[in-house]
Amino acid sequence: MKSKQIKQAIYFSLLRFSIVIILSGLLLILFFIGVRGVKVLSWEFLTQMPKEGMTSGGILPAIIGTFYLTIGAILFALPLGVFAAIYLTEYARQGRLVKLIRIGINNLAGVPSVVFGLFGLAVFVKFFGFGVSILSGALTLGIVILPTIIRASEEALLVVPQSFREASLALGATKWQTIRKIVLPNAISGILTGSILGIGRAAGETAPILFTAATFYIIRLPRSFFDEVQALPYHIYALMTEGTHPESQMPIAYGTALVLLFLVLSIDSVGIIIRNQFRKKKKW
């Protein structure tokens, strides 16, 4: 009996150790990028244009570019995703069509990000002639985050109790009136959470914008949706692989990585916190 307990204690500490390794991996990343990135961080770094061929100056255009790309992606994906979720939860009956739609969503979620980039290149950049631009990049990113938005919206719609719908229908409301006035208002916080997580994802993606929107260097800030842009994730990659002064580009890359990490993780944390609150205490 005793030996069984010792064995159990050993195995449990092995399991615990796996958590320790994962946690230390996360902390290592946060630590190195935090400590080295914070050295270059300053008000000027965030608000100035790059100078002297990327070897000094700030990252303002990359911040603005990421902002535009992300907003564009969410404007495209949010209505699409919410409407799809409404169909799946409110209208669809279980059947072959729904099964097919689900397979479509699951597989879209599994498409490698660089393949989205190729799709964006062939369709938005070339076929529609949008060129390498904010528009092409935002649309491509929108497709990347679509499955995230659909799933989160579905989850939010499903937790609205069936009795709410029945009560509304019993009062003579039509299905659409019920969805618009009862279901959606009750699901809105969940849907917002989904879009927040989608924003976090879109802000950090690099491969989809590689050939559709991003450029290493622009002389002026973008003026229209047809301009190409700098973006935070691409900027990190470009600083590490292009340019002629790696030693002076590296600190800027650290700073950019810290800004991106801070941005994405705070967006995600807000999403996760709201979601957990929402799951814990439902109004009904």
Added chain:
Amino acid sequence: MHQRCKELLIKHIFLFFALASIFFLLGIVIVLFKEGLPIFKIVRVKDFILGKSWYPTYDPPDFGILALILGSLWVTFGALMIAIPLGVSAATYISEVAHPRVKEIAKPVVELLAGIPSVVYGFFGMVILAPWLQDVFNLPTGLTCLTASIILGFMALPTVVSISEDAISAVPFSYKEASYALGATKWETISKVTVPSAISGITTAIILGIGRAIGETMTVLMVAGGAAVVPRSFLRPVRPMTATIAAEMGEAPVGSDHYHALFGIAIVLFIITLGFNLLADHLAATFRRKMGQ
């Protein structure tokens, strides 16, 4: 009557949006094949997939992607060697052993890991992990298959942990009660009843992790080293398919053989990931049926 028309119209508008995901997926397939198939007029499918040399810009060029496919497979295999033991142990711990308070910390940690952009992982691999490995193993370069595997392993972890954890938590309590009633300890119950019952769910998690690792682009582009040779050792540079596409598409003139060949690689990549995703879908459905949900 007017009302009913309107309701019907609205329903169909929603249906149209619900079909968008399928449209996009089909769109991707069409684009990949339209832009990728022309390469097979120049090389045979067999020579493309089994050809060992990739010199797309030489004259005459060589379009053999075996080294790239093997590069992807090696890196993914290495990542799994890290993600499976760590991920399944962590999921088991979180689901069955951890104190609720530990659980409340561990789950967000895993979610944060999922939230870190891949380019940041790649950057970390380049500036911290690669120099360290280069030092430890005394290598000419730290950008190797092993470096990419370690980073990718951590990137696949959130998928493996969260889906395995769902699967392990879904095992009915009555199974465990039956095991305890027979006098089994907690560990015996976990290792012989709970985890084996969740095995198809855990397999789903692993397969989705594979899909994640094989399709990951920025990390391997930055840390795998980029040598388009058939991999021989984990301590040498490799060049996975995704990295090849990302690195070369910018330079390949639209419509050139090189351009079509890169789309050809994307077809191979897409078919592999699609296969894994469909398999994961199928296994997940099997698991749900088994657990009576």
